[in-house]
Amino acid sequence: MKTLRIALARGAIFEPTAALLERCGLDLTEVRANSRKLIFETADGTRFITTRPTDVPTYVEHGAADVGFVGKDVLLEQGKNVYEVLDLGSGRCRMVFATPEGEDRSLEALRHLGTFRVATKYPNVTRAYFQERGISPEIIKLHGSIELAPLVGLAEGIVDLTSTGTTLKENRLEERFQMYESTTRMIVNRVAHKILAVQVSELVARLRAAMAEAL
């Protein structure tokens, strides 16, 4: 029987995802041992590829991997054509809107200018979220250290992920509201979902069982 090709993201969600897959009986010894290598094959023929979190949906959408594990935040932002089949419940973080402590300057800008500037790594999610509420903020796309933008006057606020809130506090930013909550999701290529239905269903069942055991 054909085995699955699984895309894993190196980064914050790697450890809980890897631990869960191991509880399902998959062998990740080598994946854990060698963080430079990109392709791994286990004894039963299962192939793992490791990549950046934001690239996981791309590999899966194109069918270069059958299955992938990635945060809901990335899926929301990219809107890829893949099956989202399972919420692993791990890798929990929140996508929030934050502005510098004290008076919320974005409200001030909105009142006077009808808009405000928001810096983010998630331009699509941010645009859609505010537009649904009748606001069209000016979106400033950044690739890292989003917290810097409001401190140097590049934007009034930011949209970013936070799990503990420490980074926000260190930069004297205050969470104004939560937009979304994100957890790790299992995604499946739309053709693999049909042609490898048995293998996919079996992995989902094993993951569900392992998650139920942990509760």
Added chain:
Amino acid sequence: MALLRTPPGTKDVLPTEAAELRLIEDAVRTVFGEFGYGEVWTPVLEYEEVLALSEEQAFLTGFRLLDEAGKVLILRPDLTTPIARVVGSRLRGGVLPHRVFTVSNVFRRTASQRGQDSEFRQAGIELLGSGLPEADAEVIAVACRCLERAGLRGFRVGVGQVAFFTELVNALGLGPELARRLMGDLVAKDLVGFRLAVEQAPGLDDDDRRALLEVPELRDGAAALDSAAGYVRSTAMQAALDHVRAMQEALTAYGYGDRLLFDFGIFRNLEYYTGLVFEIYAPGMGFTLGGGGRYDNLLGRFGAPMPAVGFGLGLDRLHVALVEQGTDFGPAEPAVLMVGALDGHVTLADRLREACVQVFALPAGTPLRS
């Protein structure tokens, strides 16, 4: 100088690629003809308000422009809706069923990626005016015959039944809002959101919830049909299931029975499908080559209520799949390079051409190594 580029998601097609695409298209056209389908051409531009009758959300991403009266025009985003318009106007009142085919470029705003462009060429058929499962079987058989004739090996056809789920929703008496949300999640392939919606839905017992969650998961090949029987709660659900079985039986007569994968989780990405739906998968390809299904309510919106079934095949995608499996499309270069055929031996070159030899004429004195 301006950048000599084409808009994102579009491309120029040069001789080698064009010749291969032409071979594929010819094979497909021949099959359509063998089944008695007649070709229909529709304009590239349609009035947005006319296509909007389809109530198809996916068309919102189409390319638009304005005519001189300020009316919104849209570049044809699919093949089926224009045909529905033709049936509602010029094919009205003819003898049923109608069998028509189109081969045209369609336009959608998509993130450019392999086999998924803003402009792509589709070939499709519509069988209009028959609600029989045998009509569905014919359409799937035509699709399979096209792939076979184009030389594709190992393809599979995933078959679903939208009505089996919508009738389950009806039998459970779910409100239209919840029904729309559930269908929306399934069409968007968001099975996590779907599960959450089912779990939070008020007024359902455990059995109801289990049925809603499990029906879209029925996808274990032919056994899916037997398993589905256990979820039947109304005569309408039974009829939806019987329809699939009858189609399967009819398709076996064409020799394609073992190509089928039954899967009640196939909902396609267009909302106008009402019954049996199908998708075409090729080995090693991460995207579908095409698909179709039954859309019994669409024609009514264009003033000609009748059942209908059809499919569309992405010719570029089929080409990718054929290249991927190493298909030999024959020689790309002309058979003969003839020095002097342009400016001296024209008659001789022409005689060769009459004998069906391809001749590429060069002026006299062209050094051979060039």
